[in-house]
Amino acid sequence: MISTKVEICGVEFKNPVIVASGTFGFGREYAEYFPLSRLGGISSKGLTLNKRDGNKGIRIYEVASGIMNSIGLQNPGIDGFIENELPFMEKQGTVILANVGGNTLEEYIISVDKLNDTNIDIIELNISCPNVKKGGMAFGIRSKTAYEVVTEVRSACKKPLIVKLSPNAEDIVEMAESCTKAGADGLSLVNTFNGMAIDIYNRKPVFNNITAGLSGPCIKPIALRMVYEVSKAVDIPIIGLGGIMDYGDAIEFIMAGAHCIQVGTANFIKPDISIDIIEGIEEFMKDEGIKSLDEIRGVV
Amino acid sequence: MISTKVEICGVEFKNPVIVASGTFGFGREYAEYFPLSRLGGISSKGLTLNKRDGNKGIRIYEVASGIMNSIGLQNPGIDGFIENELPFMEKQGTVILANVGGNTLEEYIISVDKLNDTNIDIIELNISCPNVKKGGMAFGIRSKTAYEVVTEVRSACKKPLIVKLSPNAEDIVEMAESCTKAGADGLSLVNTFNGMAIDIYNRKPVFNNITAGLSGPCIKPIALRMVYEVSKAVDIPIIGLGGIMDYGDAIEFIMAGAHCIQVGTANFIKPDISIDIIEGIEEFMKDEGIKSLDEIRGVV
Amino acid sequence: MKRSYRKGIIPSNIQIAPNIYEMKLATCDPGFGFKGKPGQFYMLRGWEAMDPFLARPISISDISNGVITFLYEVRGRGTHIFSKLKEGDVLELLGPLGAGFDLNVKGKVALISGGIGIAPLIYLMKRLGNNMDFYCGFRSVPYYTDRIEGKVNNIYITTEDGSVGHKGFVTELFIPEKYDTVITCGPTPMIKTVVEMCKEKNVPVYVSMENRMACGIGTCLGCAIETTSGMLRVCKEGPVFSGEEVIFDD
Amino acid sequence: MKRSYRKGIIPSNIQIAPNIYEMKLATCDPGFGFKGKPGQFYMLRGWEAMDPFLARPISISDISNGVITFLYEVRGRGTHIFSKLKEGDVLELLGPLGAGFDLNVKGKVALISGGIGIAPLIYLMKRLGNNMDFYCGFRSVPYYTDRIEGKVNNIYITTEDGSVGHKGFVTELFIPEKYDTVITCGPTPMIKTVVEMCKEKNVPVYVSMENRMACGIGTCLGCAIETTSGMLRVCKEGPVFSGEEVIFDD
Numbered sequence A, B: 001m002i003s004t005k006v007e008i009c010g011v012e013f014k015n016p017v018i019v020a021s022g023t024f025g026f027g028r029e030y031a032e033y034f035p036l037s038r039l040g041g042i043s044s045k046g047l048t049l050n051k052r053d054g055n056k057g058i059r060i061y062e063v064a065s066g067i068m069n070s071i072g073l074q075n076p077g078i079d080g081f082i083e084n085e086l087p088f089m090e091k092q093g094t095v096i097l098a099n100v101g102g103n104t105l106e107e108y109i110i111s112v113d114k115l116n117d118t119n120i121d122i123i124e125l126n127i128s129c130p131n132v133k134k135g136g137m138a139f140g141i142r143s144k145t146a147y148e149v150v151t152e153v154r155s156a157c158k159k160p161l162i163v164k165l166s167p168n169a170e171d172i173v174e175m176a177e178s179c180t181k182a183g184a185d186g187l188s189l190v191n192t193f194n195g196m197a198i199d200i201y202n203r204k205p206v207f208n209n210i211t212a213g214l215s216g217p218c219i220k221p222i223a224l225r226m227v228y229e230v231s232k233a234v235d236i237p238i239i240g241l242g243g244i245m246d247y248g249d250a251i252e253f254i255m256a257g258a259h260c261i262q263v264g265t266a267n268f269i270k271p272d273i274s275i276d277i278i279e280g281i282e283e284f285m286k287d288e289g290i291k292s293l294d295e296i297r298g299v300v
Numbered sequence C, D: 001m002k003r004s005y006r007k008g009i010i011p012s013n014i015q016i017a018p019n020i021y022e023m024k025l026a027t028c029d030p031g032f033g034f035k036g037k038p039g040q041f042y043m044l045r046g047w048e049a050m051d052p053f054l055a056r057p058i059s060i061s062d063i064s065n066g067v068i069t070f071l072y073e074v075r076g077r078g079t080h081i082f083s084k085l086k087e088g089d090v091l092e093l094l095g096p097l098g099a100g101f102d103l104n105v106k107g108k109v110a111l112i113s114g115g116i117g118i119a120p121l122i123y124l125m126k127r128l129g130n131n132m133d134f135y136c137g138f139r140s141v142p143y144y145t146d147r148i149e150g151k152v153n154n155i156y157i158t159t160e161d162g163s164v165g166h167k168g169f170v171t172e173l174f175i176p177e178k179y180d181t182v183i184t185c186g187p188t189p190m191i192k193t194v195v196e197m198c199k200e201k202n203v204p205v206y207v208s209m210e211n212r213m214a215c216g217i218g219t220c221l222g223c224a225i226e227t228t229s230g231m232l233r234v235c236k237e238g239p240v241f242s243g244e245e246v247i248f249d250d
């Protein structure tokens, strides 16, 4: 008998496949395609203290083997989430990660405080959203700033705290070490890469914000390298993501040292792709005689 | 009449299209497909003081919209280049950039010194090759180290000096500023991104060196963003590259602020793709009523 | 449970005007037929690899006996690939998506299309029982107008170069106050003009909007547009909106 | 000047064994025919987009009247796409590339193939005037052996599962000292064994090597292998090397 179970931060996942923040809404739309209970976990759309409308102009732009997005954290706000979305999510029988973003440290603290008294399982602190102009970005770039933010959030937070890292960080390993020292219970990486596109006929950037976040298979080799380096450097569990499209990609991240993986942009390519990935992992384990993912985690 | 001429560091390019180091050898093979005189310039395969055999194991690996390479600077050494390759290159009627790599500062200095007395037009200092284990990488990561290296090389070098930056640098803008201060006459960016791939059946990294360099269209959005940021920060000319596949990509880099562009991995996809790009740029200029590239450089 | 991407097999994919193609798709699953209301759309993938990366949204232009018809214009790489598909080729599609048109409109209806915006209106025309006029504008060569003839009271054809019908834009012929309901699909500037004309005369107007889409099912928020009721998703709450609620930016 | 990628049109692309296809390509350029010597190869692209990204190297398996034949095994994404191509489809190809086999070999020749390694040897067999034996090993289902019959003295067929011919590997039947020249193509472990057997008996042996390629024309250095004369490029100095010069790593 094989088991795909994984435990991180005291939370048990029935399998290592979590759907990534911002690519799965709060699950409602996908629930029409498959039972969400099949998933290891769901990371909510990034939440900010107050409701946000997000960015204007082009929000999604296709590039080679990937997309750029500039959604700008459109979300119902923490209260809206707790009132209207969480009750639905709680009923799905899967681990719930609340992805929390923000512009200021204060905002993070109040948001986390509101979530402390809910049934969410884990807080995923997004210190890296490149589409929020104030603060959001800076937190995820310099290890020192991140250390300060994570320390404060850690002491305010009663849930297991996973910090989501930006690949735009100056030094991803140092960043991971800082967040670990600051008390993170786990790390997830990577968020989107800061990229750019230009409309040559209009002689203007495609995005109103000039830059936007790059995701999808195009970033996988870099994301995998970062997960590998970070997993060698820190002892807390890691959630690996960035361009995962199939079970093979997922296994690569696990072999690079990840406990769980997240499926992001791939959800847009096929609504039930996460189920293909879960089943693919199971089959791979059977074919290769692997009983538990512990056997292959970090073998590389 | 349109003109595609560009001048950088006192060297005139008949058009802004240079073929990138390591993707064009020394031009011999491509000369069978088109007259090299059509090119703006050729950057030689990365040269080291001594001949190198390069890396063992898998050297090229296809990924989504790109490749990873771990060639490891296989090259005939500076003397071999001067003796056997340069005479051929000199006859082609195009600008010659000698791309110089190395493991130690000393090696750089001796190499540059040997090139001082040749007919090459420009030295492109590669401080960023991720496939050389000692030194090579580190130079390109920290601005401070780069500053020191470039300062020394600058004083040894009698040719215009272009420094080729790594996208793996901690802070690409700070890096560009440091190299400028250290006396670089121009900058070229980006070199390959540090990436990784795992063979899940053998449970081993695909590459003997574990990581390898990612290039091709998959990196374009990030490369373009970096060229944009750097061009806003420094006043010396910039050569932009990273995933350029067609004239549209080339124009994007020019609008982001690049004086010239380099065509790298694309050469592998079609031997005469650089000619398509040159002709595409000319047509674009005609269609849009652009007489000189100065009109659109950095418009964004 | 809804089904994820299904395979469809092509009985025909023919060019009907410069750059304009009509593609029919039959299901590959026995006992199943494609479904959907006017105004709804499907996400189409004609490639297995990761470049092009996203599926392309295309409106239902007709459905009969479970065979779906798409009318599309070649604009970029994705639609170029579609145009090269041949009889017997298979592609993947997800749908029907979006809310579609309200079929319970009252009174005399004007359908106004610009270019390929005719695609969803053709299907709508077939399903509406109302008294209708059809205004269709083209750049140069009209298409599908034979399918309209006889099904509506009046058909107004315009071309920008005057090669057929009135030379100019449809909005030059259209008189809002003649109608109880106006429904339009086409380039945003045209839609905007139609909405303004209708608003002025207090005539209810519905618009079918386009926007870049990633997921097509409401989760990426990439297709959201500004409306008087906040950001709404073209793929989910739309693509049809009341003309009054859309906030057109300038 | 050499021509860059040319378009070729497919007269036929048929499956001849499980996972094994034979594809013919005629030129799209009037007055031009495909050329190439045995052992040379072409880089093939069956896609316009950037994923898959690289062209795939495939050996010439035959050329007659300018129509080229490729014999290929479906292994990954690229060859999978090739297998889906139909009559009339067009693909792009660059070549002929590589140095190919020396056709001036003396005496009695053994051709030894493992699996799809038969592809270049078939063409070589047709061009060599020598007295030859052909050893061909397969996993389970042999193919192309009818083309060999009658053209060589002896044909030795082996399959790993014993379904046809000798059960086991070709190297179990092969006796090097019977030949003046040995030429082999197939999986590296097989090549290595053949080379060792020949070296032991001092029989000259030529091997056709495979390696991952980006450019196919000698510039990326991605395909270089270790030899006694330094790093040599499979695409340029190769794909055929003398067995003595290749350094096989373990």
Ligand SMILES: Cc1cc2nc3c(=O)[nH]c(=O)nc-3n(C[C@H](O)[C@H](O)[C@H](O)COP(=O)(O)OP(=O)(O)OC[C@H]3O[C@@H](n4cnc5c(N)ncnc54)[C@H](O)[C@@H]3O)c2cc1C
Pocket (backbone or CB within 6 Å): A062, C041, C054, C055, C056, C057, C058, C059, C060, C071, C072, C073, C074, C075, C076, C077, C078, C079, C080, C116, C119, C120, C209, C210, C211, C212, C213, C234, C239
């Ligand atoms: C709800 C809806 C229904 C549509 N119905 C039809 C139809 O019936 N017939 C038809 O010909 N076209 C229709 N379109 C427009 C069609 O989706 C685009 O023309 C098509 O996606 C362009 O793809 P491409 O690969 O050819 O262009 P590219 O420029 O290569 O596309 C690049 C990316 O941008 C997106 N994109 C580019 N232009 C548009 C656009 N105008 N609208 C939305 N996304 C765009 C593409 O989907 C793709 O993700 C519809 C669009 C929407 C949103």
Ligand SMILES: Cc1cc2nc3c(=O)[nH]c(=O)nc-3n(C[C@H](O)[C@H](O)[C@H](O)COP(=O)(O)OP(=O)(O)OC[C@H]3O[C@@H](n4cnc5c(N)ncnc54)[C@H](O)[C@@H]3O)c2cc1C
Pocket (backbone or CB within 6 Å): B062, D041, D054, D055, D056, D057, D058, D059, D060, D071, D072, D073, D074, D075, D076, D077, D078, D079, D080, D116, D119, D120, D209, D210, D211, D212, D213, D234, D239
């Ligand atoms: C000189 C030469 C001649 C060849 N002749 C033939 C032939 O006649 N018939 C035939 O079936 N095969 C031949 N091959 C092998 C063929 O090139 C590979 O099987 C094919 O490239 C696999 O591509 P894929 O997309 O199916 O596999 P994927 O695994 O998806 O390919 C991924 C990448 O790896 C490369 N790759 C994977 N396996 C190989 C391999 N074994 N050799 C080289 N590159 C590889 C691909 O080219 C591609 O760049 C030849 C190889 C070489 C080098």
Ligand SMILES: Cc1cc2nc3c(=O)[nH]c(=O)nc-3n(C[C@H](O)[C@H](O)[C@H](O)COP(=O)(O)O)c2cc1C
Pocket (backbone or CB within 6 Å): A020, A021, A022, A023, A045, A046, A047, A069, A071, A073, A099, A101, A126, A129, A164, A190, A191, A192, A214, A215, A216, A217, A219, A241, A242, A243, A244, A262, A263, A264, A265, A266, C220
């Ligand atoms: C449309 C979109 C919206 C996203 N929104 C968020 C978000 O709100 N919070 C967050 O932490 N990450 C967000 N992300 C980043 C993803 O969760 C993920 O980290 C990134 O896309 C890389 O993974 P992928 O390549 O598998 O998509 C978003 C990504 C996309 C494409």
Ligand SMILES: Cc1cc2nc3c(=O)[nH]c(=O)nc-3n(C[C@H](O)[C@H](O)[C@H](O)COP(=O)(O)O)c2cc1C
Pocket (backbone or CB within 6 Å): B020, B021, B022, B023, B045, B046, B047, B069, B071, B073, B099, B101, B126, B129, B164, B190, B191, B192, B214, B215, B216, B217, B219, B241, B242, B243, B244, B262, B263, B264, B265, B266, D220
């Ligand atoms: C096979 C290969 C070899 C390369 N060798 C060198 C080199 O020797 N020196 C160097 O500065 N850059 C080298 N590069 C980097 C390219 O010059 C270029 O900076 C990079 O590939 C990004 O551009 P591209 O995406 O257009 O290829 C090499 C790239 C490839 C793919």
Ligand code: FES
Pocket (backbone or CB within 6 Å): C212, C213, C214, C215, C216, C217, C218, C219, C220, C221, C222, C223, C224, C233, C234, C235, C236
């Ligand atoms: S396309 Fe994703 S929300 Fe509409």
Ligand code: FES
Pocket (backbone or CB within 6 Å): D212, D213, D214, D215, D216, D217, D218, D219, D220, D221, D222, D223, D224, D233, D234, D235, D236
């Ligand atoms: S494939 Fe590029 S050198 Fe051989």
